[in-house]
Amino acid sequence: MxxxxxDLAIDCCLLAGRLMIESGAExxxxxxxxxxxxxSQGLIGTQSFVTPTGIMFSLGKDGSTRLMAIRLRITDLExxxxxxxxxxxLTTTELTIEEAYEELQRIASANLxxxxxxxxxxxAIASGCFLILFEGTVWDVPAATVAGGLGFIxxxxxxxxxxxxxxxxxxxxxxxxxxxxxxxxxNLGQDLNIIIISGVMPLVPGLLIxxxxxxxMAGHFVSGVSKGAEALLTAFAIGAGVALVLSF
Amino acid sequence: xxxxxxxxxxxIIAVSFAIIFNAxxxxxxxxxxxxxxxxxxxxxxxxxxxxxxQASFAGAFVVALAAHILxxxxxxxxxxxxxxxxxxxxxxxxxxxxxxxIVENDYLTAIAFASKAFMxxxxxxxxxxxxxxxxxxxxxxxxxxxxxxxx
Numbered sequence: 001m002x003x004x005x006x007d008l009a010i011d012c013c014l015l016a017g018r019l020m021i022e023s024g025a026e027x028x029x030x031x032x033x034x035x036x037x038x039x040s041q042g043l044i045g046t047q048s049f050v051t052p053t054g055i056m057f058s059l060g061k062d063g064s065t066r067l068m069a070i071r072l073r074i075t076d077l078e079x080x081x082x083x084x085x086x087x088x089x090l091t092t093t094e095l096t097i098e099e100a101y102e103e104l105q106r107i108a109s110a111n112l113x114x115x116x117x118x119x120x121x122x123x124a125i126a127s128g129c130f131l132i133l134f135e136g137t138v139w140d141v142p143a144a145t146v147a148g149g150l151g152f153i154x155x156x157x158x159x160x161x162x163x164x165x166x167x168x169x170x171x172x173x174x175x176x177x178x179x180x181x182x183x184x185x186x187n188l189g190q191d192l193n194i195i196i197i198s199g200v201m202p203l204v205p206g207l208l209i210x211x212x213x214x215x216x217m218a219g220h221f222v223s224g225v226s227k228g229a230e231a232l233l234t235a236f237a238i239g240a241g242v243a244l245v246l247s248f
Numbered sequence: 249x250x251x252x253x254x255x256x257x258x259x260i261i262a263v264s265f266a267i268i269f270n271a272x273x274x275x276x277x278x279x280x281x282x283x284x285x286x287x288x289x290x291x292x293x294x295x296x297x298x299x300x301x302q303a304s305f306a307g308a309f310v311v312a313l314a315a316h317i318l319x320x321x322x323x324x325x326x327x328x329x330x331x332x333x334x335x336x337x338x339x340x341x342x343x344x345x346x347x348x349x350i351v352e353n354d355y356l357t358a359i360a361f362a363s364k365a366f367m368x369x370x371x372x373x374x375x376x377x378x379x380x381x382x383x384x385x386x387x388x389x390x391x392x393x394x395x396x397x398x399x
Binding site: 024025026029075076077078079080081084088112113114118119122123125126129130132133134152193196197200201202204206207209210211213214217235239242243246247 | 253254257258260261263264265266267268269270271272273275287323324325327328330331332334335336338340341343344345346347348350351352369372373376377380
């Protein structure tokens with residue numbers, strides 16, 4: 001009986017951890033959440049080791065140890081907030097462990113993302129606004145808006161098709177560069193540089209940069225360095241995509 | 249006038265990134281306010297000191313501070329509020345100029361731009377960390393005072 005309950009508690013912790021890592025939470029928050037959930041179930045002295053590609057979670061000396069591989073990572077801030085709420089409710093005994101597990105499974109299968117059209121409009125508008133913030137002229141706004149929107153469509157499409165993130169970013173950045181080049185070529189835009197800079201802004205790996213630093217500072221060097229490497233590779237992909245267009 | 253326009257634009261950008269990163273729907277406006285405050289501090293600091301590195305530090309510091317306060321207020325992870333705000337401060341222009349000079353075989357200028365971009369991102373990181381440490385100290389102090397009063 002005791003073992004069954006422990007099993008459920010481990011499953012619950014691991015599921016919560018997986019959801020948080022997949023949605024892009026910081027490593028120390030994942031470890032903290034898992035430990036809190038375990039303590040609320042009377043499991044003291046649990047150990048966890050969290051990396052962006054997998055979680056190890058152990059009950060300690062006498063208990064079992066489990067491993068959970070993580071294959072996909074996106075940015076979904078709402079899921080982080082929801083899992084956090086479940087863990088809060090579990091620690092204040094508002095939810096039992098069974099209810100919490102059901103709730104987490106519901107979160108895992110739910111698609112909470114904004115519709116793609118909203119994201120696309122957001123990316124396009126952000127590019128246009130960046131152009132003004134970077135002291136561009138108002139005449140370049142349409143070009144930047146189109147470039148940013150096209151880049152976002154391409155990165156989403158190619159990522160769906162190939163599942164290789166860096167390739168998608170490379171192609172998207174070169175499409176942004178090409179759009180900017182065409183717009184200046186056809187006299188629809190004036191400053192090529194600023195249009196490209198604002199166009200690639202929606203592709204910038206903001207979450208990775210923030211998380212890499214916070215993980216490093218919290219002493220999670222494995223996750224920090226690997227997230228930093230991912231951010232650096234993304235930056236390189238974007239840079240190379242733009243460079244490809246500029247070199248012609 | 250430019251200040252009002254900059255404020256509105258940075259608010260719109262932070263809201264857009266909150267949508268792209270799928271922040272909780274009711275907190276999208278809060279993300280926008282965080283991004284706006286970060287950018288306003290950044291541009292005010294750039295005007296005073298003419299140094300983008302220091303300005304980025306100040307901007308990131310304010311973003312993290314605001315995100316921390318909001319995360320305590322709404323009982324949500326801090327990352328939800330800080331990520332859309334940080335994007336505004338990313339040195340995209342410097343990185344682009346570095347890349348452009350590499351393509352044009354002007355490596356010396358490229359290194360200058362790249363080091364500046366690197367320094368700026370380092371300053372953003374330091375701003376985030378400093379704000380976090382400061383807020384932890386403040387919260388610990390407040391918790392201690394509360395327990396003393398209860399006793």
